[in-house]
Amino acid sequence: MWKRIETELENLKQNHLYRQMTVIDSPQRKNIEIDGKKYLLFASNSYLDLCDDAYVKTAAQRAMEEYGIGAGGSRLTTGTTTCHKILEETIAQWKHREAALAYNAGYIANLGIITALVKAGDIIFSDELNHASIIDGARLSKAQIVVYKHNDMLDLENKIKEHAGCQGLIVSDGVFSMDGDVVDLPGLVALARKYQLLSMIDEAHSTGVLGKTGNGVEEYYDMIGSVDVLMGTLSKSVGVEGGFVCGSKMLIEYLINKSRSFIFSTAFSPVMAAAATAGIERIRTDENLVKRLQENISYFCKKLQMAGLDIHSDSAIIPIIVGDEEVALQAMADLKDRGYYISAIRYPTVGKGSARLRIALMSSHTKEELDGLVEALVECLGRKVINE
Numbered sequence: 001m002w003k004r005i006e007t008e009l010e011n012l013k014q015n016h017l018y019r020q021m022t023v024i025d026s027p028q029r030k031n032i033e034i035d036g037k038k039y040l041l042f043a044s045n046s047y048l049d050l051c052d053d054a055y056v057k058t059a060a061q062r063a064m065e066e067y068g069i070g071a072g073g074s075r076l077t078t079g080t081t082t083c084h085k086i087l088e089e090t091i092a093q094w095k096h097r098e099a100a101l102a103y104n105a106g107y108i109a110n111l112g113i114i115t116a117l118v119k120a121g122d123i124i125f126s127d128e129l130n131h132a133s134i135i136d137g138a139r140l141s142k143a144q145i146v147v148y149k150h151n152d153m154l155d156l157e158n159k160i161k162e163h164a165g166c167q168g169l170i171v172s173d174g175v176f177s178m179d180g181d182v183v184d185l186p187g188l189v190a191l192a193r194k195y196q197l198l199s200m201i202d203e204a205h206s207t208g209v210l211g212k213t214g215n216g217v218e219e220y221y222d223m224i225g226s227v228d229v230l231m232g233t234l235s236k237s238v239g240v241e242g243g244f245v246c247g248s249k250m251l252i253e254y255l256i257n258k259s260r261s262f263i264f265s266t267a268f269s270p271v272m273a274a275a276a277t278a279g280i281e282r283i284r285t286d287e288n289l290v291k292r293l294q295e296n297i298s299y300f301c302k303k304l305q306m307a308g309l310d311i312h313s314d315s316a317i318i319p320i321i322v323g324d325e326e327v328a329l330q331a332m333a334d335l336k337d338r339g340y341y342i343s344a345i346r347y348p349t350v351g352k353g354s355a356r357l358r359i360a361l362m363s364s365h366t367k368e369e370l371d372g373l374v375e376a377l378v379e380c381l382g383r384k385v386i387n388e
C-alpha cells in the first residue's frame with residue numbers, strides 16, 4: 001500500500017500535477033501577503049472583496065459576543081440558533097423563494113441535496129463541466145448518471161428522449177467554475193418542464209455576480225423563480241462560508257427530513273451565519289459592489305481583446321487556456337515575479353492538456369490594476385495562448 005502511494009505522488013510530480021498549499025499571511029482581499037511579499041490577487045472567489053469587510057466583521061463580532069463560537073449540536077438537535085434562522089429567511093427573501101436551508105459548505109450542500117432528491121432507478125442529467133461536488137453527489141445517490149455535452153441543449157434533449165418516462169433531475173452550474181460561461185437557463189428550464197424533470201442550478205459563481213443587482217443567473221435571464229432547486233454558496237461573493245438551497249416550502253421540508261449531510265453534521269457556527277447574513281445585506285444595499293464588478297469584467301475583456309486575445313465573459317471568471325500543464329505553471333510563476341497572484345488550473349480540475357490561468361476579478365480592482373495585468377499577461381504568455 002505505501003509503495004503505491006509513494007509511486008502515485010512521484011507520478012504527480014513528474015507530470016506537473018503535484019499540488020501544494022500556498023499560505024497567505026493576510027486577510028483575503030485584493031492585496032495579499034505571502035512570505036513577506038505583497039501581491040495583487042486575481043485568483044479569489046471573493047468577487048466582491050467581502051472577506052475582510054468591516055460591516056461583515058462587526059456582525060460576526062456581535063454574534064460571537066451574543067452566541068459564542070460553536071453551535072454545539074446538529075441543526076435538528078441543538079445547533080440551530082436565531083442567527084441560522086435569520087440567515088435562511090434572508091436567503092429565501094433574496095432569492096424570491098418560499099424557504100431556504102443552509103449547509104456547512106457548498107460541497108456538502110450538493111451532496112446532501114442530490115442524494116436526498118434522487119434514488120436508484122432515477123436519472124440525473126448532468127453537464128460534462130459540472131463542479132466536482134455535483135458529480136460526487138450524483139455518484140453517491142445511486143441514480144443513473146447521464147452526462148450531456150457542455151451547455152448543449154440539443155444533446156440534452158436527445159439524451160432525455162432515450163430515457164423517456166424516467167423521473168429525475170437536470171443539474172448544471174449556473175456559471176461554470178473553470179470556464180466562466182453561463183448556463184443556457186431558458187433551454188434547460190424548458191426541457192425540464194417539457195419532460196417533467198426537476199431543474200437544479202448551482203449558483204456558486206453567479207450569486208453576487210450576474211444580473212442587474214447580483215441576484216444571480218435567474219435575474220440575468222429575467223427568469224426569477226423559474227428553477228425548482230436553486231443551490232448556491234456563501235463562500236464566494238458573499239465572502240463567508242457555507243452553502244444553501246432554496247425553493248418551495250415542500251422542498252425544504254423534505255430536505256430537512258431526508259438530507260443526510262444536513263442531518264448528521266454539527267451546525268456551522270452562529271458567527272458564520274450572522275456574517276453571511278451581513279454579507280448578503282452588503283450586496284443588497286450597496287449596488288455599487290455588483291456594478292463595479294460588472295464594469296471591471298467588461299473593461300478587462302475589452303482590454304484583452306485589444307491585446308489580441310479573443311476573450312469574452314459575463315462572469316468574474318476569465319480563463320486563459322494555455323494547454324500544457326508546465327506552461328501554465330511557468331506563466332503563474334512569471335506573473336508572481338511581477339507581483340500578480342493568479343492560479344494555474346490543471347488536471348483533474350480541468351481536462352488533461354487544457355491547463356489554464358484562471359483570472360478572477362474583484363469589484364475592488366481599479367482600471368489601472370487591470371491595465372497592469374493585461375500588460376503582464378502579454379509579456380508572460382506571448383503566443384502561448386491556444387484558444388478562446
Ligand SMILES: *Cc1c(COP(=O)(O)O)cnc(C)c1O
Pocket residue numbers: 105106107108110131133173177202204205233234235241242243
Ligand atoms: C466552490 C463550488 C462549490 C462548493 O462550495 P464550497 O462552499 O466551497 O464548499 C460548489 N459548486 C460550485 C460550482 C463551486 O464552484
